[in-house]
Structures are given as structure tokens and as C-alpha cells.
Amino acid sequence: MSGTTTALKPPEDARAPVRHPDAPAPGELLDAHNHQCFGCGDQESGLLLRARAGEGVAVTAEFEVRPVHQGAPGLAHGGLLSAALDETLGALNWMQRVIAVTGRLETDFARPVPVGTVLHLQARVTAVHGRKIYCTATGRIDAHDGPVAVRADALFIEVRVDHFIQNGRAEEINAAIADPDQAKLARVCEVNQ
Numbered sequence: 182m183s184g185t186t187t188a189l190k191p192p193e194d195a196r197a198p199v200r201h202p203d204a205p206a207p208g209e210l211l212d213a214h215n216h217q218c219f220g221c222g223d224q225e226s227g228l229l230l231r232a233r234a235g236e237g238v239a240v241t242a243e244f245e246v247r248p249v250h251q252g253a254p255g256l257a258h259g260g261l262l263s264a265a266l267d268e269t270l271g272a273l274n275w276m277q278r279v280i281a282v283t284g285r286l287e288t289d290f291a292r293p294v295p296v297g298t299v300l301h302l303q304a305r306v307t308a309v310h311g312r313k314i315y316c317t318a319t320g321r322i323d324a325h326d327g328p329v330a331v332r333a334d335a336l337f338i339e340v341r342v343d344h345f346i347q348n349g350r351a352e353e354i355n356a357a358i359a360d361p362d363q364a365k366l367a368r369v370c371e372v373n374q
């Protein structure tokens with residue numbers, strides 16, 4: 182069953198996505214956008230999700246479901262599976278060199294995901310219309326061609342660095358501004374705006 186709403190269907194005059202000429206090479210490991218990020222950062226209680234550049238405007242990622250990620254006994258929590266999809270979709274920013282945040286995310290849960298599973302995620306941009314980036318992702322069990330457990334369609338909206346500076350808590354924003362890796366990421370992306 183597909184429940185995708187009209188808000189996630191690109192308009193007829195949407196354009197095809199464009200891979201940035203300086204995007205990381207296919208297979209290259211992508212940096213965390215924030216080391217404190219629940220999805221791609223290095224917190225033990227987080228997802229510890231690692232994403233790699235794909236071909237075109239696409240990425241792959243792996244998420245190992247650990248006991249701390251449980252909902253029902255022995256099974257991954259659905260909200261965390263959505264978070265893994267969201268994080269993988271967010272990594273598409275690297276391929277376009279823009280900064281975009283999730284506006285809408287619709288997840289289908291097709292199979293239960295046991296603790297101990299390595300979820301193999303694949304995400305790609307399907308279309309772009311102004312600041313709106315339409316994208317889709319799947320998560321497969323234990324292999325890149327394993328059975329599909331979760332899939333999502335999403336709409337990301339391009340924002341400027343000010344989005345974070347104006348809305349984030351000062352403590353973390355000041356630390357991010359002082360972090361050469363994050364400041365570099367922000368500069369690289371803003372050049373394209």
C-alpha cells in the first residue's frame with residue numbers, strides 16, 4: 182500500500198536533481214554534519230549511522246540496530262527507523278552541497294526489524310522545485326538487496342545557515358561556529374545559495 186500524499190509529488194515543472202561537481206566520490210564516507218547529532222554523530226546512545234556517497238544524487242548508509250534502539254522486545258522502535266531514514270535523506274545534502282531540513286517525512290513500515298539487524302539504507306533525490314527537494318529512501322534487512330523493511334518519501338526544504346543560528350540553543354550554536362569542520366561545511370554549502 183502506498184499512502185504518499187500530494188505534498189510529496191513533485192509538480193510537473195520540477196527539475197531533475199543535479200549532482201554537485203565537487204560532491205564526494207561514490208563510496209566515500211561522508212562526515213557527520215554535527216558530532217552531537219543523534220543520527221550521524223558519535224554518541225553511544227544514538228544511531229551511529231554512517232553514510233557514503235552514491236552515484237548521481239544518492240547516498241547509502243548502514244544502521245546497526247542495538248538493544249538501546251528497541252521498542253517492542255527484540256524489535257527496533259519505529260520512530261528510530263524513521264530517524265534512520267531521515268538521517269540518510271539528510272545526507273543527500275552533501276551530494277548537492279546545499280543545506281536542507283526535513284519539512285515532511287512519510288514512512289511505510291513493511292516488516293519488523295529485529296535487534297542485531299544491520300539496516301542497509303539507500304536514498305536519492307527524485308526532483309527539485311525551487312527550495313523544495315523531493316526524495317525517497319528504503320531500508321533493507323542485512324544486505325543491500327535484502328528484503329525492504331522500511332521506506333520513506335520526504336520533502337526537504339533548503340535553508341540558509343541563519344536557520345540554525347536563529348533557532349538553535351546558543352550553547353551548541355557557539356560551539357558549532359567555533360568548530361572548523363562545521364564552519365567549513367556551512368561556508369561550502371552557502372556558496373551555492
Ligand SMILES: CCCCCCCCCCCCCCCC(=O)SCCNC(=O)CCNC(=O)[C@H](O)C(C)(C)COP(=O)(O)OP(=O)(O)OC[C@H]1O[C@@H](n2cnc3c(N)ncnc32)[C@H](O)[C@@H]1OP(=O)(O)O
Pocket residue numbers: 188214267268270271272274280281282283284285311312313336338340342345346354357358363364366367
Ligand atoms: C553554524 C551552524 C552550522 C550548520 C551546518 C549545517 C547543518 C546541516 C544540518 C542538516 C540536518 C539534517 C538532519 C536530518 C534532517 C533533519 O531531521 S532536519 C530537522 C527536522 N526539521 C526541522 O526542524 C524543520 C522545521 N521546520 C521549519 O523550520 C520550516 O517549516 C521550514 C521547513 C524551514 C519551512 O519554512 P520556510 O522556510 O518558511 O518555508 P515556506 O515558505 O513555509 O515553504 C517553502 C515551500 O515548502 C513547502 N513546505 C514547507 N513545509 C512543508 C511541509 N511540511 N509539507 C509540504 N510542503 C511544505 C511550502 O508549501 C512552500 O512551497 P512553495 O510555496 O514554494 O511551492
